[in-house]
Amino acid sequence: MSGRFISFEGIDGAGKSTHIAAVSERLRQAGAEVLNTREPGGTPLAERLRELVLHEPMDVLTEALLVFAGRRDHVRQVIEPALAAGRTVVCDRFTDASFAYQGGGNGLSLPVLEQLEAWVTEGRQPDLTIWFDLPPATAAARRAAAREADRFEQQDLHFFERVRAGYAARAAAAPQRFARIDASGDVASVAAQIVAVLEQRGW
Ligand SMILES: Nc1ncnc2c1ncn2[C@@H]1O[C@H](COP(=O)(O)OP(=O)(O)O)[C@@H](O)[C@H]1O
Numbered sequence: 001m002s003g004r005f006i007s008f009e010g011i012d013g014a015g016k017s018t019h020i021a022a023v024s025e026r027l028r029q030a031g032a033e034v035l036n037t038r039e040p041g042g043t044p045l046a047e048r049l050r051e052l053v054l055h056e057p058m059d060v061l062t063e064a065l066l067v068f069a070g071r072r073d074h075v076r077q078v079i080e081p082a083l084a085a086g087r088t089v090v091c092d093r094f095t096d097a098s099f100a101y102q103g104g105g106n107g108l109s110l111p112v113l114e115q116l117e118a119w120v121t122e123g124r125q126p127d128l129t130i131w132f133d134l135p136p137a138t139a140a141a142r143r144a145a146a147r148e149a150d151r152f153e154q155q156d157l158h159f160f161e162r163v164r165a166g167y168a169a170r171a172a173a174a175p176q177r178f179a180r181i182d183a184s185g186d187v188a189s190v191a192a193q194i195v196a197v198l199e200q201r202g203w
């Protein structure tokens with residue numbers, strides 16, 4: 001039987017990394033063989049592309065072509081084989097991030113993104129996308145306390161408002177797949193919401 005594919009999404013500083021390990025552990029306890037991976041990245045080639053995307057200046061179409069090139073490699077080398085072997089794939093970001101960041105944040109047109117998505121993922125979508133939603137100012141305060149900013153994290157609040165709107169549009173278009181989490185509360189309240197989402201699905 002094909003495994004489950006779960007992605008985590010949200011603006012930078014939303015709290016994804018804080019919760020991914022615990023969710024993965026919970027799935028393991030329930031009997032799943034879990035593979036943790038991330039985008040941009042997830043294969044040696046895609047990790048090299050990630051370095052370029054996060055640190056080199058480039059126009060938005062170049063950015064999209066690089067993240068989708070990495071995604072193609074990741075889907076073929078890692079995600080599809082793992083799902084075919086019945087594993088649960090837990091991925092820190094996937095195609096929704098391209099619609100949110102390159103589309104919402106940087107203004108790349110929807111038809112271009114839809115074409116790239118169709119070519120690269122060939123209909124593969126996560127079974128569940130856990131979307132950490134919160135005001136950009138809250139996320140920015142968390143980031144500032146935590147780490148040095150990469151190219152995306154240096155953007156202003158308007159940029160992250162557009163990214164957030166990009167996620168909201170993707171969620172509205174696929175309400176069965178998306179679970180919106182109110183990520184503005186404390187760590188315990190976010191964890192409780194995620195557990196409720198998994199329980200709802202019997203996972
Ligand atoms: N619910 C929360 N309340 C307050 N701080 C949080 C919360 N969740 C995460 N943090 C902190 O915010 C920072 C960013 O969280 P992180 O999990 O790295 O976000 P992301 O992976 O989504 O960018 C970290 O320092 C983390 O400890």
Ligand SMILES: Cc1cn([C@H]2C[C@H](O)[C@@H](COP(=O)(O)OP(=O)(O)O)O2)c(=O)[nH]c1=O
Pocket residue numbers: 012013017038039040067092093094095097098099101102150152153
């Ligand atoms: C997957 C993906 C990520 N990104 C951006 C979002 C993030 O700012 C950045 C890296 O994501 P992430 O790994 O979540 O950053 P960090 O390790 O700092 O928490 O890449 C895109 O712009 N497009 C994409 O398709």
